Amino acid sequence: MNNRKQILTPDEMRRALVRIAHEIDERNGGLQNVILVGIPRRGVPLAERIAATIADFEGVLLPVGQLDITLYRDDLRRRGMAEVGKTSIQHDLTAKVVVLVDDVLYTGRTVRAALDAIADLGRPDCIQLAVLIDRGHRELPIRADFVGKNVPTSRSEHVMVHLREIDGEDEVVIERTKAEQ
Amino acid sequence: MSRRHMIDLDQISAEEIEEILVTTDSMKEVLSREIKQVPALRGRTVVNMFFEESTRTRISFELAARALSANIVNFTARGSSVEKGESLIDTVRTLQALGADMVVIRHSQSGAPYLVAQHFHGPVINAGDGRHAHPSQALLDLFTIRERLGQLAGLKVVIVGDILHSRVARSDIWGLTRMGAHVTLCAPPTLLGPSHYWLATWPGISISHRLDAALEGADVVMALRIQKERMQGGLLPSLREYSRHYGLTPERLARLGEHTLIMHPGPMNEGVEISPEAATAPNSVIEAQVTNGVAVRMALLYRLGG
Structure with missing residues (x-):
């Protein structure tokens, strides 16, 4: 399988998340009013891990929510209806600092949908974006505030994040589609 | 997700019912928000065709369509060209020519929604037909x-x-x-x-x-x-x-x-x-049934509206 390449080992993933946790802490000194919001599926366990890490070194357990963006997607018409996931945010987002968490930042369209969804849920003071992988190819003027790893890719490649909570193991791999081999 | 119409539950599998109930749960969460609206069906036009009187079902479909940002038009037989003798098929063709993307139909005649589905290009949802079905x-x-x-x-x-x-x-x-x-x-x-x-x-x-x-x-x-x-x-x-x-x-x-x-x-x-x-x-x-009706109809409109 030489079309499959590991780009993050479990240890590297852990270190990247610890660094992101510290950066979130540093940027938002005191962590007042910060809420982590994961985008399903894999953004949610990532947000929980970041919260647990921050709790370890700051003793503050940040609230974690999850935001399903399916009903806000701009490609519903083109690609047909996708299954809707759960949104569960126990806190009013107004006047909070929302840190959106997702696994991969690619075209930026998911984040665009998430920004619209958040606007319907409240009026945060500030929205920041944390991603484990930034693979480039943005189609919208969106950038991440916290990045685990920047990975140059071609559009024909797939970046797959595996998390032990969902996939049973931690790793990030990059795969080339058959046509490119 | 490939279903085109929702006319009866006779052909529907337990898995599909399960999916609809899960979608309904998500829609209920939307309805619990301060802003009870999502853009999923923006730009779509739903026609509520009611040939029989109804309060809760008609309003429920209307609220569901609006919560998904669809345009909804209410058609009632009274005061329409049906009173001049226009047939159901002609009425449906007219609504299609006017730009309807989806039809919700309530009719006193069992089977009427099947006829509508044959003459309409988009999804048809049965809102009650005769003694037949009310999915x-x-x-x-x-x-x-x-x-x-x-x-x-x-x-x-x-x-x-x-x-x-x-x-x-x-x-x-x-x-x-x-x-x-x-x-x-x-x-x-x-x-x-x-x-x-x-x-x-x-x-x-x-x-x-x-x-x-x-x-x-x-x-x-x-x-x-x-x-x-x-x-x-x-x-x-x-x-x-x-x-x-x-x-x-x-x-x-x-x-x-x-x-x-x-x-x-x-x-x-x-x-x-x-x-x-x-x-x-x-x-x-009984009240929960009415409230949940909006979320269920959102799930149906969303799943068929793609």
């Missing part, structure tokens, strides 16, 4: 039961009342049996018709003519409306006698366990099939 009502019943009792499989559900004329009963039986619930039909023989008719289609169901016996061990009791407009003399001796034998009276309410859910698809004839005490009892979920 969105059955789905909201399934959702409400599961929301309260946590499951459907293995439950004993008693449907009591005018089953003969009831599209709600037919759709509920399809949905409940498919999800593994045990259904008991209870009605006077004149409002049920021959038992073999029911057993031929649903061999697993039970049939009873005595409500008190039928209610033994029931997890859910669903009272149906006595449809005065469909009663051709002779089916019932009197409404009072019906109420004594088949109504959810205060005495029967007292004998039911506190955990037996009381349901009614509405509109209710209070004092006939259900007493005001039963309708407002703590174990009545």
